Amino acid sequence: MLTRNPHLARLKSRYLFSEIGRRRREFADAHPGVRVISLGIGDTTEPLVAPIVAAVRERAAAMGTREGYAGYGDEQGLTALRQKIAEVVYRGQVAPEEVFVSDGCKCDIGRLQLLFGPAAHLAVQDPSYPAYVDSAVITGMTGDLIEARGQFAGITYLPCHADNGFFPVLEAIPHRSLVYFCSPNNPTGAVATRAQLTQLVTAVRERRGVLVFDAAYSAFIRDEGLPRSIYEIPGAREVAIETSSFSKPAGFTGVRLGWTVVPRDLRYEDGAAVHDDFNRIVTTVFNGASVFAQAAGLAALGPDGLAATRRQIDHYMGNARLIRETLEQAGFKVFGGVNAPYLWARIPGKTSWEAFDELLYQAHVVATPGSGFGPAGEGYLRFSAFAHREDVEEAIGRLRRVFAKPGS
Amino acid sequence: MLTRNPHLARLKSRYLFSEIGRRRREFADAHPGVRVISLGIGDTTEPLVAPIVAAVRERAAAMGTREGYAGYGDEQGLTALRQKIAEVVYRGQVAPEEVFVSDGCKCDIGRLQLLFGPAAHLAVQDPSYPAYVDSAVITGMTGDLIEARGQFAGITYLPCHADNGFFPVLEAIPHRSLVYFCSPNNPTGAVATRAQLTQLVTAVRERRGVLVFDAAYSAFIRDEGLPRSIYEIPGAREVAIETSSFSKPAGFTGVRLGWTVVPRDLRYEDGAAVHDDFNRIVTTVFNGASVFAQAAGLAALGPDGLAATRRQIDHYMGNARLIRETLEQAGFKVFGGVNAPYLWARIPGKTSWEAFDELLYQAHVVATPGSGFGPAGEGYLRFSAFAHREDVEEAIGRLRRVFAKPGS
Incomplete structure (x- = not known):
């Protein structure tokens, strides 16, 4: 048989989003009936415009x-x-x-x-x-x-x-x-x-x-x-x-x-x-x-397509604003989300995957571990604004409850 | 500036079908109004089925x-x-x-x-x-x-x-x-x-x-x-x-x-x-x-798609039969076209590109030079059965006229 391309052998064995999927399935198997909301992968959710x-x-x-x-x-x-x-x-x-x-x-x-x-x-x-x-x-x-x-x-x-x-x-x-x-x-x-x-x-x-x-x-x-x-x-x-x-x-x-x-x-x-x-x-x-x-x-x-997709972008950027406000109110330092559909939140004292698991298991919300994008992303979570509005509203409600500051 | 991928530099400068396109344009420029029929590139011509x-x-x-x-x-x-x-x-x-x-x-x-x-x-x-x-x-x-x-x-x-x-x-x-x-x-x-x-x-x-x-x-x-x-x-x-x-x-x-x-x-x-x-x-x-x-x-x-596309394949294979018969009647040795949509015709005494040009300039029909597929293809032309029926009929009429055997 032929040998493997030595370059391929160098690749890490698991891709970021596959690992997220695996952890989600593990959670779902252990918690049937719990609805998980994804603010993780940057995948669009709104229908194609007319x-x-x-x-x-x-x-x-x-x-x-x-x-x-x-x-x-x-x-x-x-x-x-x-x-x-x-x-x-x-x-x-x-x-x-x-x-x-x-x-x-x-x-x-x-x-x-x-x-x-x-x-x-x-x-x-x-x-x-x-x-x-x-x-x-x-x-x-x-x-x-x-x-x-x-x-x-x-x-x-x-x-x-x-x-x-x-x-x-x-x-x-x-x-x-x-x-x-x-x-x-x-x-x-x-x-x-x-x-x-x-x-x-x-x-x-x-x-x-x-x-x-x-x-x-x-x-x-x-x-x-x-x-x-x-x-x-x-x-x-x-x-x-x-x-x-x-x-x-x-x-x-x-x-x-x-x-x-x-x-x-x-x-x-x-x-x-x-x-x-x-x-x-x-x-x-x-x-x-x-x-x-x-x-x-x-x-x-x-012209019609540009106008309609612009409204869709407005929708996503509205999501970004809501997520940003919520995370900031919870005391996190948040970057992005103003001219970009991604928010980058510093989670103090935790690795990205620890923060990911905590968010998944406590708020039933999926974000993307920053460390999956490189070592300098360690300690961050990426939140995506690509979601239905009611999912964002539900997610930020959960985030508020989980991250409610004592005494507030 | 960066250097070029040395592997890329090895490629031949022109791809077969680009060269065919170039020669077709050259012919068209010199012969405005002449309708060229392509039995060249293997590109489907019949509409998507319902x-x-x-x-x-x-x-x-x-x-x-x-x-x-x-x-x-x-x-x-x-x-x-x-x-x-x-x-x-x-x-x-x-x-x-x-x-x-x-x-x-x-x-x-x-x-x-x-x-x-x-x-x-x-x-x-x-x-x-x-x-x-x-x-x-x-x-x-x-x-x-x-x-x-x-x-x-x-x-x-x-x-x-x-x-x-x-x-x-x-x-x-x-x-x-x-x-x-x-x-x-x-x-x-x-x-x-x-x-x-x-x-x-x-x-x-x-x-x-x-x-x-x-x-x-x-x-x-x-x-x-x-x-x-x-x-x-x-x-x-x-x-x-x-x-x-x-x-x-x-x-x-x-x-x-x-x-x-x-x-x-x-x-x-x-x-x-x-x-x-x-x-x-x-x-x-x-x-x-x-x-x-x-x-x-x-x-x-x-089931409907299979039945309809099968009829379309029948159509193309009908074209193949017509082209094959015509080329054989003209005295060429022809291969393929029975269980495949391509016919491979030996053109004696000519290079593939010579035969291509002759066909283009005399019959206004495009075939693909066999040598474009490798040295063992030299001396052959590939005819494709992917065409409208009336184009095939027009093309074979032209081929018959051009290749009419003296005395026949």
Whole structure:
């Protein structure tokens, strides 16, 4: 028999959300009839808005006709959708042909890892979305797991914590790194300012690296002064790839639609365009997003779709405000939840998993252990605003009871 | 700036179908108003059948309701769909949890390459579907391109030609190879017999290799004696992965839905289950097929869906018969097209691209140059049966005129 890919063998055996699921099932088995409310995984809960439903139904009907049927499309996505993303999301700051439509950020991250090969050095925020590191491990960009630290050799982790305002010390970024940076941040809910992103772009450029900017939560930014795309920063086109998604702003977590922007100005050391290689990767190991998902995406970016999804985002941000107020009233230090759908709460004197279990067993509420996103997340819980309103209300009622301050 | 993944740099600069597109555009620019008929790329042309359209429309409506909305599903696919595939396609020969639902074979092939790592030795049929080799090149499993041969160092090419009945000499498979094998074959249309597949499974097992069996065209098999799945062969569960698709049998090339079976019995050298690693890859760099595509797949495997798609396959196989008769009457030696939607025609005295250009410029018909699938395809053209009937009739009329034998 063949041997196992040695890179795969390095992966930790259990993924964060699987472990949460396991603990939930264990609790449910021991406490039948108790209703657990999840403010854990960042999965959308509100139905697709009417203009999107109508568009998919129309596209489905058309696919049943000779005139409307479509087989293989361009792997990079429908021209109309690439144009719409360039125009509506980027206001012309990127060209349509720089937009690669995909079946989601997570899948694109796996494909992006192939661009620079096993020799590239990875730098990630700590805490961060686990897929950046896990997909890099699979493609051989890292060393072994250092069990004691819960980190992989060969990766530079950039701690983001309350003391540095969740923005890393940029001097720690090694030369020639592939730097993953997420803003609004999953999990901390922090949003980098224009000044910070300008520093980041400068730092990556000076170090002759490449930045992968994860903008999957940009639609949740309310403060008009905060950048929603890395391409609002001068010079970013020469150093940054941006990956983003319809998942959270339009509820497409099951629909599967995202995109990645690779500007023509981004070059390898030898002057070749990274764009050309990403195009080659996409055409070789991908075959385009579903025609139904792309129809849904076009509708989401139309005037009716934008208005309706904006109301849905308002709903989630209303949830975020309620959760934030409750946690603050309970005496916790809370970050995020203002321009991001995630709240990052410091739980003093407990590990993240201890806090997770306490919340599950006392309040029957699920949050995500911060340590699952990296060592700097230890002692935090991530709360997600993706929930039905009555569930949030029920959850915060339970939280208030459990965390009621003595004497209050 | 970062350096380019050295593996990517090895890829040939242009993909087969892009080059066909380029030559078509060149022809169209020089001959405005001339209608070109494509029997080239294997892309379905007939509309989705009614039960599938209805299912997608229903799922879309449900996604607009609180009760019917679904966010992230299991990365491996809906349980109901995995069960349906195991039951309908495999008649219980595989377990539902061995079925990984995906957005298509091509994408799965990219993910499969990660299982065994860069050190695995690749063996492929020559000719073969280019994605096997190209995705292996990207993941570093090969050496450099040997320009003179049009082949990559580090890959064993197994010639399949008329003299060996398009079934390779199995003794040429090196020990510990990852062997890609496609039946019904793209591009040759050859279908391996039960005896041949038994020999193949034995050969791969004896060499302690792993077989990736591409069954994307199995629904086109009409001869009841021919195996439709590698798991019909005793012992295959211990050596073979099977990848397959709804693309061709149900017209899902734009819908995007396929699957890969990784049996629990398939083990690495160290005894670990390959299944567990594929599960880890799928959960790390994939996020499930679109909820709409999966609804479509469930409908395709229901009784109405099966009956309707079977009629569609009959239609395509009727096309295959017409094309085959025409090419044979024109004096060409033709293979395939009986249990496969592809026909493989030997064009004497010409290279594949010469024959392609001649067909394009004289008959205004596009076929696919056989050499694009590997050196052993040189001198052949692949004709695809995926077309509207009147286009096939028009195309064969043109072929008859162009290839009319003098005096006939």
